[in-house]
């Protein structure tokens with residue numbers, strides 16, 4: 509697939525301290541320029557559209573307009589990354605997405621920070637976040653849309669990943685992803701790469717390897733669970749629109765310095781497809797004594 513990741517808004521109902529987009533929060537993205545980006549994506553050959561943010565469901569009318577335009581432009585798959593806010597409140601949005609999903613693969617990717625309101629709300633900085641999230645997942649589970657989930661591993665949830673999996677299993681997610689947190693500065697919720705990987709490995713036998721995915725963990729750290737490296741299922745080409753009038757074709761996180769690999773990675777059989785680690789984890793990774801595969 510060739511994917512366009514469109515940042516719909518940087519406004520959000522939550523205030524997660526590990527939010528990757530918070531530094532962009534004053535950026536405004538007018539609907540007309542977002543629509544033009546959808547058309548630019550079509551001209552570039554994109555067939556998958558990701559709507560992310562911020563919280564895109566804060567603006568249901570943006571979602572309906574952008575996906576309607578994408579449908580007429582020939583896109584073949586939609587993913588909306590959400591904390592569930594607008595889906596729990598706007599029946600029309602859920603109905604619209606259900607209708608789209610009848611003919612085109614449509615996935616809602618929910619951010620799940622913990623298995624209890626106590627943990628999720630605390631990490632979200634919003635006392636109603638967990639209620640909205642579960643209500644939204646429940647509503648979407650009764651539609652034709654697919655459910656993806658993403659949990660950023662941190663000090664509050666690292667000992668409860670199996671509980672997160674148990675919470676989500678009844679909703680039959682197609683992808684249950686656990687991601688490495690990448691914060692420039694250490695905080696009280698920071699955890700090491702090694703501890704995060706060990707916690708994810710304990711999910712072997714708990715979560716089906718068909719749906720268990722990671723982000724930010726290279727193959728050499730997931731011996732025996734290589735199929736769970738989430739990046740291996742990513743679209744082959746990613747375009748990015750995260751600022752007004754700034755369409756970036758074939759955006760590669762490694763080229764932009766967001767990820768890092770070791771010098772010895774050029775001897776690894778996975779080098780061509782591996783995206784390495786988040787740059788914030790590189791020092792720890794390079795001290796782990798990892799040897800290239802093969």
Ligand code: SF4
Nearest residue numbers: 726728773776782800
């Ligand atoms: S390319 Fe480097 S980081 Fe990736 S799996 Fe191989 S050794 Fe690990």
